[in-house]
Structures are given as structure tokens and as C-alpha cells.
Amino acid sequence: MPKFYGKLQESVDEFIFEAKLFMNGKNIDYGHPANPLRVVARLASNLRDGAASWYHNRIMIGKEPISSIDEFESALRDEFLPPGQQHRLRAALRSCKQTTDVEEYVSRFRKIIAQVRDVSALVKVDHFIMGLKPETRKEVNYLNRNSLNAAISAAQAYERAHFGGGRRSHAARRDGPEPMDMYQVIARPTLEQCHRQRLCFYCRESGHRISDCPKKRQRNDGAQRT
Numbered sequence: 447m448p449k450f451y452g453k454l455q456e457s458v459d460e461f462i463f464e465a466k467l468f469m470n471g472k473n474i475d476y477g478h479p480a481n482p483l484r485v486v487a488r489l490a491s492n493l494r495d496g497a498a499s500w501y502h503n504r505i506m507i508g509k510e511p512i513s514s515i516d517e518f519e520s521a522l523r524d525e526f527l528p529p530g531q532q533h534r535l536r537a538a539l540r541s542c543k544q545t546t547d548v549e550e551y552v553s554r555f556r557k558i559i560a561q562v563r564d565v566s567a568l569v570k571v572d573h574f575i576m577g578l579k580p581e582t583r584k585e586v587n588y589l590n591r592n593s594l595n596a597a598i599s600a601a602q603a604y605e606r607a608h609f610g611g612g613r614r615s616h617a618a619r620r621d622g623p624e625p626m627d628m629y630q631v632i633a634r635p636t637l638e639q640c641h642r643q644r645l646c647f648y649c650r651e652s653g654h655r656i657s658d659c660p661k662k663r664q665r666n667d668g669a670q671r672t
Contacts, residue, residue, distance in 0.1 A: 447488065450522070452497035457561050458522045462515070465489055482514045489518050500525055535562045543577045548605045551577065552598055559594075570594045574601075581608075585656070607657040 448464040450456060469476045469485065476485045490512075493501050504510050504521070512518045539558050544551035555574055559565070571594050575586050578601055585604045591597040645652050648659040656662065 447492045449492050449494050450497050451495045452493075452500060452526050453495075454528065456526070458519065458526060459561055461522070462519045463560075465492070466515075476515050485515050486512050486518050489515065497522075497526065531561075532563060539573055542573070544579045544582070547609070548578070548582060548601050552602070567593060571597050574598065588655070604657060 447468050448461055450458075450461040465488075466476060469488070474485070474488075475481055490501050504512075512521055535558060539555075539562055542551075542555050542558055555577065559570055559573070571592060574594060574597050575583055578586060582601050582604050586597055586600045589600050591600050646654055646656050646659050648656045649661045654660070
């Protein structure tokens with residue numbers, strides 16, 4: 447069972463979510479009409495430090511009992527979410543950008559988006575795509591994914607195909623242009639033409655995307671054998 451201490455960096459959403467997962471694993475139906483007080487007692491027993499003191503004061507001194515998991519979550523929010531937190535979270539979401547590999551970006555993005563409330567599915571997708579590095583963003587936009595999970599999967603697949611699961615540092619690159627180097631310096635009008643005509647960005651032929659390009663795969667296989 448997760449613990450909640452009431453610290454500034456903690457997330458009420460994550461605590462409740464993990465608690466629900468734990469109870470599901472123990473076959474405890476936290477939504478059943480016969481279980482609310484038992485569920486609240488379990489949650490309260492896993493409060494620590496400031497959160498435990500708050501609950502004790504509320505129940506023993508304030509005489510304000512909590513009778514359901516939803517009421518418990520709402521009370522935690524009222525007490526431990528700092529004023530203006532949603533505004534700050536939305537600002538953090540807007541400024542969240544990919545700076546290294548896509549996995550690190552996905553991890554940061556998910557942590558923020560899990561705490562932002564009242565955001566539609568399409569807005570989440572837009573924020574995620576806008577934070578991607580340009581070449582990855584272009585591919586995900588091209589694929590026109592309309593769910594966050596689909597957009598994340600597309601970005602991960604693209605970077606696995608082109609960066610071997612992670613972006614290499616400049617120090618690790620060999621001298622001279624590599625296939626992706628050549629791709630990145632193609633004149634913009636040519637890329638736009640490929641996009642309009644649905645041509646592969648690598649070989650400029652139709653019928654497949656760059657991630658499935660047979661010529662690119664042949665070249666990569668040849669490079670691995672040498």
C-alpha cells in the first residue's frame with residue numbers, strides 16, 4: 447500500500463491511483479456500498495507525518511468523519527494541493543520539451559499530465575507532439591495519431607528505427623554524414639513535397655514510410671556487416 451506524507455512534491459492523484467491498484471490486487475472492491483468505511487480506514491492507516499496529523503485533527507478534534515474514498519480524495523486535495531497548483535502544472539505542461547531521448551521525455555510528460563485536470567484527450571496529444579524534437583514531431587504529425595498512447599508509440603517507434611532506441615551524443619558520431627544526417631539537411635521544399643505526395647523521406651519513393659524503407663534497411667544492414 448502506498449504512503450502519503452503530505453509533502454509539496456507528492457501527488458494526491460498518484461497516491462489514490464496506487465492505492466486503488468493495491469486494493470484491486472487484494473480483491474477489495476473499494477466501490478462496493480458495503481466497503482467504504484473499511485477502504486477509508488485502509489487509506490488513513492497509510493498516511494504519515496503531516497498527512498497523519500491532519501487526519502487525526504480532522505477526525506478526533508474537528509469531528510469531521512470521512513465516509514467514502516471519493517470524499518477522502520477530495521479532502522486530501524483541499525488540504526494538500528497548494529493554491530494555484532493547476533496553473534503551475536499547466537505552465538509546466540506547456541514548457542515540457544524533449545531534450546534527450548524520447549523515453550525520458552515521455553516519463554516527464556506523463557508525470558505532469560497525470561496531475562493536470564480537465565484536459566481533453568486531443569489537447570493532451572497536441573501538447574505531447576509539440577514538445578517532441580522536430581524530426582520526430584514531423585513523423586508523428588504525418589501519421590496523424592489522435593490518442594496520447596498512439597502518439598507516444600509512434601514517437602518511440604520512430605526513434606528506435608532512427609536512433610537505435612536512444613539519441614547518440616555528438617561525440618559518439620563518426621566523422622562524415624550518416625543517413626540521418628543527410629535526411630536532416632534535405633532542403634525543406636523537398637521534404638514538404640514528400641509529405642504532400644506521401645513519399646518516403648529517405649528514398650523519395652511511394653508505398654512506404656521512412657521507418658519501413660527497404661533501401662534504408664539494406665544500407666543499415668550493410669553497415670552492420672562491415
